[in-house]
Amino acid sequence: MYRWLAGIFRGVGASIHDWIPKSARIAANGQGLDDGSRSRPASEQDAVITxxxxxxxxRYAEAAEAYAAALFLMPVRNDLRVQRANMLKDAGRLKEATIVYRVAECIEPAGLARADIRLQCARALLNLQDHGEAAAFYQAVIAEAPEQELGIVAQAELNRLRLLHLSPYWL
Structure with missing residues (x-):
C-alpha cells in the first residue's frame, strides 16, 4: 500500500525507517527522548503544544522533529504534516520539506488546503533551483484555485519565474 512512498524515500537515498526521527520513534514508545531530558508527552495535545x-x-529544526513526534502519535492529522514540512523548509532542509509536502498533498482532498500545500512546495522547489517542478506546482495551484488569492499569488510567482528565465543571466 505504501510502495509509492517507499519509492520517494529511495529517490533521496533513505528508507522509511530512516525518515521517522529517532526521537519520534522513542517518544511514541513511551521512553525518554534521545537526550533523556524529556519524556513522552502526557497527551497528544501536549505534543502539538510543544x-x-x-x-x-x-527553533525550526527542533519544531520539525516535535511535529514528527506528534504525527507519530496522530498520523491522520495532515495539518501536522504540513507544519512539519513548513518547519523543515524554514530550517533549510528543503529536500526533506518537499517530500513531506508531496505526501501531504496526496492525502489532502481537493480544495484550498491542497492548493496551499502545493504553493508551499513550489516555493521550496524554487529555493532548490528546481524551476521545472516549481512551475508545475504553481500551475497546479492556479488550476485548483484560479479565482482565489492562492491562485493569484501562484500566478504572480510563476510569472516572476518565467521572467527569470528570459533574463540574460539564464542564457
Missing amino acids: ADALRDAG
Missing part, C-alpha cells in the same frame, strides 16, 4: 512552542520560538 511543537507549536518550538515553532513560535524560532
